[in-house]
Amino acid sequence: MILEAVMLHVKPNLEYEFEATFKQASRIISSMDGYLSHELHRCIEVKGKYLLLVKWQSLESHTVGFRGSPEYQEWKKLLHHFYDPFPIVEHFEEVEI
Known part of the structure; x- marks a missing residue:
């Protein structure tokens, strides 16, 4: 399992x-x-x-599957204009302790 973590900064007065x-x-x-x-x-x-956390089965599920899909183009169209600055996406794997 991979955890995608993204800090989102939404432009003022567009939160709702x-x-x-x-x-x-x-x-x-x-x-x-x-x-x-x-x-x-x-x-x-x-x-x-905002903090967005997404769990994926694998890194490729996100970076290749989702980002390479037509659905991602719709996601971008709906959401990307809200952000300033544009967010940095990071991926994490669990550490067994």
């Missing part, structure tokens, strides 16, 4: 619209092969800041 649109876009990502789950968290201290 972003959250509504993200709910719609969630149907896209959750339909993808290799998708396991996702969560969106709103920051309490900083208005417009």
